[in-house]
Amino acid sequence: MTLGVVDVIAAKRRGERLPAEAIALVVDGYVRGDVPDYQMAAWLMAVACRGMDFDEVVALTRVYVDSGERFDLHGFDRVVDKHSTGGVGDKTTLVVAPTLAALGIPVAKMSGRGLDFAGGTLDKLESIPGLRLSLDRERIRAVLAEVGMVVVEQSATLVPADGATYALRDVTGTVESLPLIAASIMSKKIAAGTNGVVLDVKFGGGALTGDLSSATELATLMIDIGAAFGLRCHAVISDMDQPLGWSAGNALEIREAIDVLRGAEVPGLTEVCVTLATEAVLLSGAETDEDRAREQVRAVLRDGRAFTAFRRWVAAQGGDVAVVDDPRLLPTAPRADLVTAETTGWVRAVDARAIGTLALRLGAGRQVKNAPIDHAVGVTLHKRVGDRVVAGEPLAQVHHRAEWTAPLDQARAAFTIVPDEVKPPSAVHTVLRPRR
Incomplete structure (x- = not known):
């Protein structure tokens, strides 16, 4: 029948x-x-x-992959990719890719735009004047060969079935289905033609994935899908209950990423970036010992090689390196108002979703399809979970254009301050690797 x-x-x-x-x-x-x-x-x-059971998810992934072209990266050894499930202040690609390039490990990354309260890598990178993120295949290969990394927007010919389906998922309440998420992500990774993928799967209030159990289930499923297609994947399960690093907003996050590339230690952000890069080094086969791989990653961040790789990449894709050398030249909002604490104590929580939603409403993201992005606005934290704060001290700074004070009240409401000391949490929960 x-x-x-x-x-x-x-x-x-x-x-x-x-x-x-x-x-x-x-x-x-x-x-x-x-x-x-x-x-x-x-x-x-x-x-x-x-x-769906596993065989069904693999079948769906295969249909997605076969609906379009596969990118050919022959001639490049050990090319890796990195994918994040999204969150607030997630600028890890901006640090991880040049770090790996500095270590001689090629990175080919197709990135996306913001989704709801979670910012998108492409939107952040467009803060850099002149940077070209839409390249043809020949130019992609040329940039990868020249600087060891390339970051571009997804080609329309790559897994078009997923693109068509996702647009419908976004308006039918089916975005959070784990089988649909896994097939969507992995089809793009398989079609992109890299040798390995590090997955940053986030959980918590500021994540699109949800709780720890769902994040772990999704990460395991994606690793197994990769194995079914001969694509090796490692997954880092990371915490998104508070924003990653100090900033949420496009140009603000570019500045912060540059700080890390110049050797700054940013709470949460540096930890996640070092872990992701370490897993990518292991995946590539460039190193087999985890401790040595981690030290190599930290070394290129300390000595400036990662920053140099980022600068060379910006130049190769047409961006203005002056803003890399002097991030003060990046877009800046006309107002930068401090939000201060009303009580003394310890910060127990910083609501990542509230901060991300505030940045979205200020204009850092899109509330309507195809709306313009304001690269200058956003929120900079002055305190994170576990920090002691005295009444009157700054909690955050809101970068905006408004003449009203509501953004300040919304930023203050994102902080929970308690009288008892709070231990700072680790941003990395666990690392998962293939079971077979």
């Missing part, structure tokens, strides 16, 4: 396991225009409610 699209939707609604050809029938049909939005939305909702 030949299944039709309605049969496939009904089967998944009943919780049945779908064969690969049934998944291809729906997804390929949607890309061709034979399956209408309402049927695809029904299928996505059935998957979100009923889930």
Whole structure:
């Protein structure tokens, strides 16, 4: 009996396991225009409610990959990629990629834009005047060969089925389905043609992934999908209950990344970046001992080689290196108002989602599709979880254009201050590697 699209939707609604050809029938049909939005939305909702087993997720990933071209990186050895599931203040790509390039490990990265309260790497990088993030294949290979790293926006010819499906997921309440997330992420990584991927899977209030259990399940699933396609993956489970580092906002995060590349130790951010880069070194095969790999990573951050790699990359993709040499030239908001503590004590929490949402409302992200980004605005923290604060001391600084004080009140409300001492948490929870 030949299944039709309605049969496939009904089967998944009943919780049945779908064969690969049934998944291809729906997804390929949607890309061709034979399956209408309402049927695809029904299928996505059935998957979100009923889930998928591992074979189904692999089949969906394969359909996504086969819907477009694969990028050819032949001639480059040990090329790695890094992917984050998103969060507030997550500027890790800006540090990890040049760090690895400085170590002679090529990095090819296709990045995305902000989603809701979580900022996007491309939006941040566009704070740098002249930087070109849309390159053809020949130029991508040329930049990778010249400086050892390339960061670009995703090609429209790479996994177009995922692009079409994701646009519908975003408006049907099915974004948080773990099988759909895993297939979406891994299809792009497989099609990108790299030799290994380090996954930064975040959990907590400021993460898109949710709680620790869900993050761990997602990371394990993605590692196993990679193994099924011959792509080695390591995953770092990291905490996003508070913003990563001190800043949330595009140019603000570029400045902070440059500080780390010049050797500054930024709480949370440096820890996560060093861990991600260490796992990438191990994945590449350049080093087999974790302690030696970690020391190599820290060495290129201390001695300026990582900063030099970042500067060379900006120049290679047409960016103005003057703002790299002097980050004060980056976009700056006309107002930078301090938010002070009303009580004395210890910071127990900094609500990452609240900070990210505030930055979004100030203009650092998009509340409407295709809206312009304000690269100058955002929030800089002065205190993090575990810090002692005295009444009247700064908690944060809001960089904005408004003539009203609501942003200051919203920033202050993101902090929870308690009378008893609080231990600073680690930003890295655990590292997962292939089981087979």
